[in-house]
Amino acid sequence: MAAAGVMSDLVTDGSKRRSANFRPSAWDYDFVQSLRSEYREERSMEQVEKMKEEVRDLIRSEMPLVEKLEQIDAVQRLGLGYHFEPEIKNALQAIIDGATDTAGAFDDGLHATALRFRLLRQNGFTVEQGVFQRFMTEDASSFRESLREDIKGLLSLYEASFYGFEGEAFIDVARTFSSACLENVKGDNDVWVRKIDHALDMPVHWRPNRLEARWSVDVYEADQRDCSNPILLDLAKLDFNVVQSVYRDEVSKLARWWVNLGLNKMDFCRDRLMEHFLWNALMVYEPQFGAFREMSTKITCMITLMDDVYDVFGSWEELQLLTKFIERWDISKIDELPSTIRTCFLAMYNTTNEIGYWTMKERGFNIIPYLHKLWVNQGKTWLEEAKWYHEGYKPTLEEYLNASVTSIGGHVVLFCSYFTTSDKLSKETLEYLCNIPNIMYCSSLILRLTNDLSTSSDELARGDNFKSLHCYMNETEASEEASRQHIKSLVQDAWKQMNKDAYGYNPCPRPFLGACLNLARASQLFYQYGDGHGIPDRETKDNLKSILIQPIPIKQ
Template identity: 50%
Template sequence: MAVQGLFSSFLLAAPPRIPPLPFARTGSKICATKPVQCIKTTDVPHQGSGSRRNANYPPSFWDYNLIKSLSSDYNEEKYVKQVDELKDDAKLLIHADTETPLAKLELLDSVQRLGLKHLLKKDIKQAVDAIYNNSVDAWLSDDLHSTALRFRILREHGYAVSPDVFLRFTNEEGNFKENLCGDVKGLLSLYEASFFGFKGEDIIDKAKAFSTTHLKNAVEREISPDMARRVNHALDMPLHWRLARVEARWYIDTYEHEHNMLPNLLKLAKLDYNIIQSVYQKEVSKLASWWVDIGLQKMTFARDRLVEHHFWCNGIVSDPEYSDFRIMTTKVISLVTIIDDMYDVYGSLDELELFTDFVERWDITQIDKLPMNIKTVLLAMFNTTNEIGYWTMQERDFNILPYLTKQWVNLCKCYLKEAKWYHSGHKPTLLEYWEVAAVSIGVQILLFCAYFLTAEKINVEALDYVDKVPSIMWCPSMIVRLTNDLGTSAAEMARGDTLKSVQCYMNDTGASEEVARKYVEEMVHETWKILNKDLLEEYPFGEVFVAANPDMARAGQTFYQYGDGHGNPQHRTKDHLSALLVEPFTL
């Protein structure tokens, strides 16, 4: 089906010089992270192997010998027993009567933000179901904080509650009342709730604009240091866009100083965090051995980001029982990144066409036609794919190889298209760029892995559904693409890469860079609205895969919030990784 018009109803109205932009997914596939803080070393596109560009990616700052030695004693039986005891106490808390409905809402919110949802999933769901079934009178509350918190939690758990609950806080013109400006706690809850809106919910759009403006004003006034910290944290990135494990690290520190802190709940959160950290350490240790043994860290033309890739994968599916997914998908994304860099900066067009042909035929009998580095990458792709196929056959009794190899073919064809744009000097329109770039960002192959590596039973119906790239998968690919372009396009332009969303929009409309960036930022918000609605639909796959889709978007936003945290993962990315892998809580 043609891209134009397929998703036109999802987008903001485009300026008159370009057609309505469809935010399209086509049936084509989706692929790897585009990245990087680097410079172009030559202005001449090469056609032979004698002259090669170099993106000058910074090397990994991780010592793989140290990574292989990471260990923790938090997987010992004594800690597991403590968790079981503390978990029983938490269950009693969740099911106990509270003085007010608000107290139960705040408890559930804290339990989730502490990172304990995976331990108490059934109990939380039962409590939320009870809140929904008994909420008729509760919606009549004139307390903004209570109303907004209830709205957010119910939407988060799959209830399409009406935004009309906020009408009582608006005036005759439909705007939020000015007397709410001093209610910082209520404004903060309204702000967080506004990110759960659907397309066409005007009151939620107004709630977002109103709360954002007045929260920014609030931090300039004399409010308590604790409230200012919370407001700044939310304005930095809303809760709905944050990764659960990253939020847990921050919130545990915050919760410890709250006046109504529950000591056993805090202890459970710290202990659980440390135990999960020990699981991640084992995974990264195994991956470091694989990475060194396979020799891909020697490919100096490409990004060496093994540990960052593991972080991305535990962002997608973080629960400790899914180690197999994280280990195998980290291998996939590491290969995707190297292949992306090979197409972007290293290979000649002749070599890339030959590489693509080998992948499309899934035949390496004539691999010696390629130079050593590119041949090594191709063999690593084949061997790793076969390894994953063997695991799936043994553990799930299903031959996934025909489906997985198709993902690689779609990926490489997309990269080749972008390489041809670069070598020919072609400047794509925004519509033309998105049709390819929604694929080349690398999301679909990772989400595809998230399905078959977490499903208890793989079925053809679900695979066919995933293969068509439904909106719930397409939206994360666009969010990651857009945030990637906002975070990395300046660096990529400097090395001579193809135009990105911002530059394509500028070319299409004549807009300034500031206006173009604002447009792309709005597209992120608009796509989240679509995804929010998608999350309430029924699908032929389980809850783990459904949740992996928004978490994919969150992972991308975590990496690209302050620039290219993937290509140049200093500062925030490094801090996240240190907290996640190296620094346990003191009990």
């Protein structure tokens, strides 16, 4: 299906259409389609399997507690954890079994205690915040001043503090204390300063796996102490390149789909196929889940396309009609829609049905009714936001979030992560996810708020609705800086709730839970230095190059 060749500058009432002046894609699709795998030949795969056996033996081997913790941390930071989940679980269970009391405490220093706390929570084990109590003052209001010189311990404490749950006061104090101490660290040790700067820029818990792996390879290679097991570094390099080759094949096919669809020629909307693929590769990065990256990248393209129709292109009357078509999910009277909007709706309709066909064929389950329900929710919230714009209405923060956490599209993408990564679908789970459980809401809330913090000024300048920051400012008369701090506190609260849902008991499949965490991580990444999606400048392009274009050099 080709896109409409001509788009009228006028809406049906004769008024001029708005324009967001989005930048064109920064990528040449002929180049993207030419990408080929370089590390998927039999020789590379045999090397990976051989090295994996050596690392398994390493994880199973006996060693002092701190060394074992640091080894597990290295495996996971280097992006290798998905290969060794049973071995890591067994090693951590053995550490728990060796605890000296029921709270899981040991008579170890701050570094070991904080690292153990983080790794246990990160891998789904129960560990109480009380393990930190012995490092605190008698009234448990702050950490002991003598700890200020323990740089390694402070860094571990800081990283652990981002795994806190709602209501854990010790963890909140840990973050405040450790971050204040680390910000004052000076010294000649370049590796340690680099690690501290990296953590303060963004904690490891908020960083996507593939990009953290790429950064960690460089740092572990620079720090001889971390290279005591060179097999880890060798495997990390080769595995990164093998996974990159998988991504290259996938994005090459997606570029061909996007160009054939013709929507890259639509000049009113954001052409962001590559950024959409990066987003979804960061969400579900394991190579075996290519179906998710393909289906969800297509869905993300449709979300952005339709969002721009509602935000920029369509008139109020056209958007009301479009929403009715989404609700009916029927193309029998499609000619009632204006040409360009008709093309966009057909693209969404056909893409959804193609994904439904794939799921029926591969999973034996019809998910179209569930996807349709989510699209209807999207359409209603897009229309509500359009109504605010056309009526000049300024919503409260609560009103805004009730609509915008849905309209940003995270719910649809997260739903895709279930049916594309699970072999056994159930009606009960599909219905549960369509009702948006708390972990999906929190993940989408982080996406919404981080987006708002980075894009609000640009969007207001072109006449869009208020965003969360401005809703709060208008409602409370707070300053912009105070409002930013409030929105950032909402992000931190959402992370605490999501931590509890992801690392406590949850009946949802692990790949889905990981996708919820990783959607939030990708959001933190894309919007850390501005609108890395709408205006994909240096940071986003560099990240794409790291993930897709530039393999890690390997000495032969």
